[in-house]
Amino acid sequence: MNEFKGRSDFCGHEEAVDEERKLLTNFLARKELDVVIWQDKFMRLIGPIFCHFLFGDPVASEIINVYMRIMQKQSFEHGFEIYCMDTIVQDEVVTKLQEFGKRRMVHRNDYGAFLAKMTSFTMGKLQELSENVFRRCRYIIFPMNDRWHWFLLVYKRDEGMFKLWNSMHSLFAVGTTRVYTKFLAGAICHLSGFDIVSEPVLREPCRQQGDPRLWCLYMHLVGVSSP
Known part of the structure; x- marks a missing residue:
């Protein structure tokens, strides 16, 4: 390293x-x-x-991926199965959705053309999200990024829905997770014919870091660049 x-x-x-x-x-x-x-x-x-x-x-995304891989490996060994999606997949999808249009939405007939623009790595990871993964794994975790802040989008098999864990709540993050889950539902249906529920995305209560505006101001004052 x-x-x-x-x-x-x-x-x-x-x-x-x-x-x-x-x-x-x-x-x-x-x-x-x-x-x-x-x-x-x-x-x-x-x-x-x-x-x-x-x-x-910053290499924060790869640090997160390391923890995700360790957690996934341990969960398989103990029968408490967790699937973790690589951070680069979320980053690439969200970026291309922003370039695609103002509403960041892909219509059913456009998924083939849209997915063709993905890198081979991202396409391979999306193709892994089969019906078997959604039925076998108790949690499917998608680490996501809002400029410099990371949060988790999690699919809970027992409840059949997506939930959001964010220690620094923002409307942008909520909107991004909703856009991403709609994309996932359409992409998975296009790739494998399996339907998942993409709405609603429910916020789970978790400990908060404080006002993000104050944190950004602090970072600016001390001269620390955003990761």
């Missing part, structure tokens, strides 16, 4: 302008480079994520 984490000394970094960084990021994120660069027991790096390490950007 030390070979990759927070790298900012790669050749030419000192002279790299924003446009050059953008070109490198786009190059690494190309579908042809959507391959595993490095992996171990709990973690793997692919092209789109590797660029974050090159530029020293």
